Amino acid sequence: MDLGATEWAAVFLSLKVAFWATLVCLPFAIGVAFVLARKTFYGHSVLNAIVHAPLVLPPVVTGYVLLVLFGRTGPIGGILNDAFGITLAFRWTGAVLAAAIMAFPLMVRAIRLAIEAVDPKLEQAASTLGVPPWRVFATITLPLITSGILAGMILAFAKAMGEFGATITFVSNIPNRTQTIPSAIYAALQVPGQERNAMILVILSACIAIGALIISEALSRRISKRIAGQ
Amino acid sequence: MSVSISIRHSWPTFSLAADLTMPMGITAIFGRSGSGKTSLINAVAGIFTPDEGRIDIGGAVVLDTKNGINRPTHRRDIGYVFQDARLFPHMSVQENLRYAARHGRAQSNAAREDEIITLLGIDGLLNRRIATLSGGEKQRVTIGRALLSDPKILLMDEPLSALDAPRKAEIMPYLERIRHAVDIPILYVSHSISEVARLAHHMVVLDQGRVIAAGPTQSILSDPALVPILGVRSAGASIVARISAHDSDGLTQLSTSAGVIYVPQLSGEIGHSVRVRILAQDVTIALSRPHDISALNILPTVITDIRIGDGPGAIVSLRSGDDTILSRITRRSVTQLGLTTGMSCYAVVKSVSVGPSDIG
Numbered sequence: 001m002d003l004g005a006t007e008w009a010a011v012f013l014s015l016k017v018a019f020w021a022t023l024v025c026l027p028f029a030i031g032v033a034f035v036l037a038r039k040t041f042y043g044h045s046v047l048n049a050i051v052h053a054p055l056v057l058p059p060v061v062t063g064y065v066l067l068v069l070f071g072r073t074g075p076i077g078g079i080l081n082d083a084f085g086i087t088l089a090f091r092w093t094g095a096v097l098a099a100a101i102m103a104f105p106l107m108v109r110a111i112r113l114a115i116e117a118v119d120p121k122l123e124q125a126a127s128t129l130g131v132p133p134w135r136v137f138a139t140i141t142l143p144l145i146t147s148g149i150l151a152g153m154i155l156a157f158a159k160a161m162g163e164f165g166a167t168i169t170f171v172s173n174i175p176n177r178t179q180t181i182p183s184a185i186y187a188a189l190q191v192p193g194q195e196r197n198a199m200i201l202v203i204l205s206a207c208i209a210i211g212a213l214i215i216s217e218a219l220s221r222r223i224s225k226r227i228a229g230q
Numbered sequence: 231m232s233v234s235i236s237i238r239h240s241w242p243t244f245s246l247a248a249d250l251t252m253p254m255g256i257t258a259i260f261g262r263s264g265s266g267k268t269s270l271i272n273a274v275a276g277i278f279t280p281d282e283g284r285i286d287i288g289g290a291v292v293l294d295t296k297n298g299i300n301r302p303t304h305r306r307d308i309g310y311v312f313q314d315a316r317l318f319p320h321m322s323v324q325e326n327l328r329y330a331a332r333h334g335r336a337q338s339n340a341a342r343e344d345e346i347i348t349l350l351g352i353d354g355l356l357n358r359r360i361a362t363l364s365g366g367e368k369q370r371v372t373i374g375r376a377l378l379s380d381p382k383i384l385l386m387d388e389p390l391s392a393l394d395a396p397r398k399a400e401i402m403p404y405l406e407r408i409r410h411a412v413d414i415p416i417l418y419v420s421h422s423i424s425e426v427a428r429l430a431h432h433m434v435v436l437d438q439g440r441v442i443a444a445g446p447t448q449s450i451l452s453d454p455a456l457v458p459i460l461g462v463r464s465a466g467a468s469i470v471a472r473i474s475a476h477d478s479d480g481l482t483q484l485s486t487s488a489g490v491i492y493v494p495q496l497s498g499e500i501g502h503s504v505r506v507r508i509l510a511q512d513v514t515i516a517l518s519r520p521h522d523i524s525a526l527n528i529l530p531t532v533i534t535d536i537r538i539g540d541g542p543g544a545i546v547s548l549r550s551g552d553d554t555i556l557s558r559i560t561r562r563s564v565t566q567l568g569l570t571t572g573m574s575c576y577a578v579v580k581s582v583s584v585g586p587s588d589i590g
Contacts, residue, residue, distance in 0.1 A: 125316035127303040128275060129379040130335030136304075139333050143320050 006175045007197055010184035011204065013092060017180060018160035021099035022153050025107050029152060033111035034137070038120065054166075055105045063169025066098055070170070094171040095178055099160035106159050107152040110216070114148020115141065151216040158212035162205060181205050233383055233415050237273050237283035237293075246270065246280070246439040252383075256409055256416045258426040258447070260460075261436035267419045270436070271385050274417065275310050276303040288382045288414075307335065309381030311389045315368035317360045323371050324356040330379030343378060349411050350374045350404055366397040370404055377412060384416045390425060398425075405429055423464035427451055427507050435459060452554040454537045454545045457510070462543065466509035467555040471584075473502045481526075484584075487551025488529045493582050504584050510545060512580040513557035517567055519576050527579035531555070533571055536564060548577050555579075 003011075036048055054062050070077040071089045080086040088094035118141055126136040164182035171178040173187060185201045188194035233252040239245065246266040250257075261267045272278035274285055276292065279300060285293040287308070292301045317326050327347070331338040347353050350370045355363065363371065369389055376384060389405075390398045406429065409416070420426050426433055426447060433450050435443040437459055443450050450456060452467040471484035473496060482496040484506060491506065498504060519528060531548035538544045544564050546557045555577060569575070 119316075121312070121314070121316050122318060124277060124303070125310070125312060126318070126329070126333075128308055128310035129330040129333075129375070130304050130307070131330070131333045132304050133302075135333050139329075140318060 003197060003200060006179070007184055007188075007201065009176045010179045010181050010201070013095070013178075014161050014180040014182075014205075017092060017095045017099050018157045020096045021103055021160040022107075022157045024096065024100045025104050025156055026149075026153065029104060029107040029111055029156075030149065033108045033115055034141075036108070037112045037115040051108050052105045054102050059102065059163070059165025060169050062101060063098060063166035066094075066101065066166065066170045070094070070097065088170075090171050090174065090178060092171070092178055095163075095167050095180060098166040098170045099163045102163045102166055103156035103159040107156040110152030110155055110220075111145065111148050114145035114151075117148075118144045147219040147222040151219040154212045154216040154219070158209045161208050231288040231382065231413075231415070233274075233288065233417075234284075234286045235270070235274060237270065237280040237285070239269065239273075239280035239282070244439055248434075248436065248439075248441050250434050250441060250444055252415045252417060253432060254413070254415055255431040256418050256429050258430035258433040259417060259419045259436060260421065260423070260426050260433055262421060262459075264438075265436040266439040267421075267436050268387060271387055271417060271419050274306075274383070275308050275385055276301060276306050290382070304334070307380075307382040309376030309379050309384045311369070311372050311376050311384070311386040313388045313392050315365075315372040317363075317368055317371060317375070319360050321360070322356070323352065323358050323360070323363070326360070326371060326375050327356075327378055329375065334379055336378060336380040345411075346374050346377050349407055364397070365393050366400045369393065369397075369401055373404070373408065377408070381414060383414055384412065386416065386418045388419055388421070390420075390422070402428065423451070423460055424507075427468045428505070448553075452547070452556055454535055454547045454556060457537070457545050457556070458539070462539075462558065463511060464509070465545065465556055465558065466507060466512070467553065468505055468507045469553040469555070471504055471506045473498050473500050473504065475500065487553050488531070488555075489551070491529075491579070491582060492526045493584050496584060507583045508555050508579055509581075509583075510556035510558035512582075513548075513555060514578045514580070515546060515548075515557055515559060515563070515567065515569070516576045516578055520578065523578065525578045525580055527582065529555075529577045529579065531575060531577045533569060533573045533575060536569060536571060538564070548575070550577065 032051055067089060068074055072078065072081050072087060077088060080088065088097055122140055123136050126140050127133065162182060167180060168183050173179055173183040179187065181201050181204065185198050188198035188201070231254070236249040238247050246269055248270055259267045259270060269278055273280050273283060282295045283293050284291065287306065290307065291299055292306045293299060318329065321329070327343065330336040350373060352370050352374060355367060355371065390401060393401065409429065418430060430447045432445065433447045434441055435450060435456060442459065443453065443456055448468050457465040469486055471486040471491060473482060474485040475483040476495065477483060480495050481492045484491045484493060484504065486506065496504065529550045531550040533546055534549045534554065535547035536544060538561055542560050543558055544561050546559060546569065548555050548557060557577060
């Protein structure tokens with residue numbers, strides 16, 4: 001494949017961003033999925049709505065909200081910048097944040113479904129054996145949802161690879177710095193004669209996305225088998 | 231070590247109020263569905279918190295609503311055998327048995343583990359996956375898992391009700407063995423009189439959220455006042471007998487305080503005590519000793535009580551030696567024979583079922 005250095009940089013940046021976005025999402029997604037699946041409390045549906053908002057909002061809106069909150073002068077971005085010297089807007093770390101936010105609902109959904117498939121009576125039985133709740137979660141719930149977690153991670157990874165709207169709004173489209181595969185495709189399509197590059201990137205990202213879906217499907221099937229004790 | 235339970239709780243259409251003390255051995259909580267027995271056992275386990283209550287398990291107060299004590303389930307030192315086995319599907323049988331020692335309160339103890347595994351006959355299952363076990367095997371593993379968590383009390387919520395009759399018969403002997411092998415109180419919830427009669431030393435009868443009777447199983451089962459609650463068909467006495475001889479024609483002689491009873495050959499040695507269950511519907515009454523009759527078991531008795539039911543039936547209590555047996559006959563027979571309290575008569579016993587006993 002005769003991609004230019006800039007395009008290759010976009011591919012590697014996309015992989016890097018997706019990797020970190022998935023990793024950052026994971027602990028929060030498990031926590032939120034557990035709370036949504038197992039706890040009843042005032043504001044349950046509000047939390048659910050907030051988690052799912054990036055799925056239904058136009059991505060450009062999410063990107064704009066991020067820019068307002070996490071921009072250098074924004075309420076959160078200002079603190080990060082002044083206190084810790086961390087800047088997110090127009091940096092690759094900002095692309096991680098944007099991709100993480102967009103991928104979060106998908107990961108939560110997959111893990112929540114897996115947790116809901118675990119019979120809470122098993123957790124209750126474990127507590128009658130003198131095991132504290134956190135350890136019940138670690139030894140009963142977590143092993144039974146491993147495939148669900150993996151499925152959620154793969155979906156999140158694929159979503160992060162393809163994120164465009166929020167990313168380009170929050171961190172722009174700077175070649176070699178914040179240009180991911182989708183923004184590279186977009187840039188290539190703006191210039192006559194770059195269709196071939198665009199096409200290669202399109203095929204590459206299609207392969208990653210479809211491959212992720214197939215693996216995630218196969219893993220989900222394993223959850224039900226595992227819960228049936230086979 | 232003893233356990234005392236005192237709870238009050240109100241639901242919109244139902245209320246539960248129970249005070250009871252459990253001695254060692256098996257105490258059965260008997261009641262129809264909806265009588266509050268599962269709520270009672272769940273209150274002990276900490277799965278359900280009553281409005282008011284105090285629960286003391288062997289000196290440890292696990293619930294005291296007046297003083298704001300309410301220990302969570304994992305800090306109550308209870309073992310719980312659920313109706314549905316609830317074995318962990320991602321672990322082998324052995325991993326299930328060792329779960330409490332690895333992650334919970336129990337100390338790992340190889341000798342104890344071997345003892346329980348042998349007791350329950352599950353040595354051949356240790357490496358099996360849970361999904362490959364039969365219902366009866368699952369229940370035995372669950373009992374082992376609960377016992378290996380070193381509980382101070384064992385709670386069993388209808389452990390046999392999900393099983394068919396052959397499986398129940400398969401597990402029953404193991405439950406009888408546990409009764410001897412463990413030195414903790416066992417709370418056994420059941421709606422089956424035959425299970426209770428065979429297993430429990432003590433029983434508590436719950437009806438609509440109230441304790442209406444509590445005491446030794448023998449005296450509860452032969453209390454005519456409780457017949458409507460226990461069910462007419464399962465009413466009957468449970469008395470202790472001793473094997474006195476094995477006859478050559480295939481019968482075993484049992485001596486009771488009332489006299490000799492013959493039953494089909496038993497395997498026990500002479501001198502062993504057994505529990506004899508005589509259902510009220512299997513006992514008829516004769517005013518004089520019948521001679522030309524096929525029934526072998528005819529006991530001289532004195533009528534101590536006659537209770538006329540709402541329907542055509544009546545329950546007659548018969549004192550026979552130190553024991554009381556019940557007879558269910560028709561009201562018409564009571565009138566025709568002129569039965570009254572204090573009269574002497576003969577109880578003709580058509581059939582007897584026998585279970586092992588650790589009493590006496």
